[in-house]
Amino acid sequence: MIKKARLVPRIEHAGVDAWTVRLFDDIAEENMPWILSLVKRCEVLFSERLVDIVPSYTTVWIQYDLTKISSQASRQVLVSLLQELNPLDMSREGCLKEIPVWYHPSVGPELARLQDEKGLSLDEVIALHTEKAFRVFALGFAPGFAFMGSLPDALVLPRLSTPRQQVAVGSVAIAERQTAAYPQATPGGWNVIGRTPLRLFDPQRDAMSYLQVGDLVQFVSITQQEFKRLGGDDR
Structure with a gap:
């Protein structure tokens, strides 16, 4: 704790x-x-x-x-x-913002390991990640990258021992007691469990980052069809 x-x-x-x-x-x-x-x-x-x-x-x-x-x-x-x-x-502080996520092994390569290590079904993982709103504690690492927490004990996993050279844009991931979504394709060592179709950072917007420190974020589970309809790339 x-x-x-x-x-x-x-x-x-x-x-x-x-x-x-x-x-x-x-x-x-x-x-x-x-x-x-x-x-x-x-x-x-x-x-x-x-x-x-x-x-x-x-x-x-x-x-x-x-x-x-x-x-x-x-x-x-x-x-x-x-x-x-x-x-x-x-x-009275922060906005409540939703992030739709497609939770699936094809876009969440650490889902299987998370399930095995914690003895959880996929539905249980999704329920734990979507049941509460997480507070944005900080922005950093990459433009628009929001550090959110705190995760319940059942979802706590250490960072990968060897970071990936590239994590796909929109990847939703966890590390220790934090969760985040990658605004760009960058190297990263977090455990990826899904992907969002949202554009989390856009330099052409007045508010370039979709998330701000103090915001509350509710992850919402969506299907692959919804993910693609919203502009998500499932490759």
Whole structure:
């Protein structure tokens, strides 16, 4: 089980124009209300002086505009902010988004191993992966790649000992207590259990990534016919 993390805010140098605020040392679902609260407060207090901000499981990386605020002043903003930081009400945060998935060995090469190691039928695997909505904890690795969790014990598998040179676009996968869907065809070491026809990252869209940190994601099982009708590639 992931243990409940203890709030231990620290401000760390992350370059000449950036800070990393480390709120926790351990990964836990309970971190997210604090992480998102810090993001929202930084967006307000830094305003046009903020260049970029990247939340993760335990940290928030903040890049500021040195032509508009000094390093010392930016740090003082963060110090003051952390003294008054309160967690967000997550029932009001994030959008609920659905990701349709075709769960089948032809597009999910680790399904059989997952079933064998956990003593599950295919229907049981699908039920476990679709029964709850998962929170998006972070974006990274590749554009639009969302780290989601936390998986139930019955679906926990370690990463592959040897990563694949290429994982098909749309592949839905699990690793440890996380799940994700590959927005592009990239190398990867996660256990692939299905595929989605959704375009998860599109540089032509205003919101290039379909998923954002804080979103809730509900995976929905679909047939091969539905998968192809929605534009999925089953090769």
